[in-house]
Amino acid sequence: MTVALTDHVTSRLLEFGLTAAAREWVPRFTQAAQTAALPVVAEILDLEAEERRQRRIARFRQAARLPPGKTFATLDEGRLPLPLVQQLHQMATGAGLATATNVLAFGLPGVGKTHALCAVADALVEAGHRVLYAPAYALVQELLAAKRALELPRLLRKLDLFEAILIDDIGYVQQSPDEAEVLFTLLAERYERRSVLITSNLVFSQWDRIFKDPMATAAAIDRLVHHAVILEFDVPSFRTDRSRQTPAAAPPPRRGRPPASLAGPRRRR
Secondary structure, eight states, X not given: XXXXXXXXXXXXXXXXXXXXXXXXXXXXHHHTTOGGGHHHHHHHHHHHHXXXXXXXXXXXXXXXXXXXXXXXXXXXXXXXXXXXXHHHHHHTTTGGGTTTOEEEEEOOTTSSHHHHHHXXXXXXXXXXXXXXXXXXXXXXXXXXXXXXXXXXXXXXXXXXXXXXXEEESTTSSOOOHHHHHHHHHXXXXXXXXXXXXXXXXXXXXXXXXXHOSHHHHHXXXXXXXXXXXXXXXXXXXXXXXXXXXXXXXXXXXXXXXOOHHHHOSOOOO
């Protein structure tokens, strides 16, 4: 019996919150001369740990609301510059979550911003991190409804449980002053505490369309970029490329008598 094995059994039991078992298991087995069974015990505890991990990930994945199918496995990385792909995989390790690092992805519609950040979010969930995907318009409406019901602080506390929130297509829909205010409140609440992942087709110089007031715009940008990775998707639109590769539809049939196979056999006169 090795020290590493006994420490492993003890740490697993502590991981499960079984403090008395962690304290007594190895000494009791040793006293009973049953240390030969400890490798089997360790194997069973490892199985329990893996099942718990899988159940936790399943819960996190359901709560994340990520669009189905947008993972690294389906991301066409060949269309993206190598440095950008390397940045995406680095962020997928979750190292930036500890420092509340934000991720800001800019580019025209159809260049893969959403798919790329969803792939990062999916990898974070798989690693055991709590992430939420939210289209900007839906998130803003939820925040605004909570404010009107005097429940905005409660909703912000609920959102604070997520280590990262992926806000998709910010600026795609013009915000009213009230909507801009609640969005700014969310960003200010998460500043230097929790990560925000954002996709936008608007560069910073156009963000006055989102927050309306120049001071609020400057304050929001300042908070986001203080600890941030900025990704520029300067590539052709994937949807445009795909439409060009799609074969043209066959021309409609000429007017007149339909083909014999459709009209049926001609009747003899």
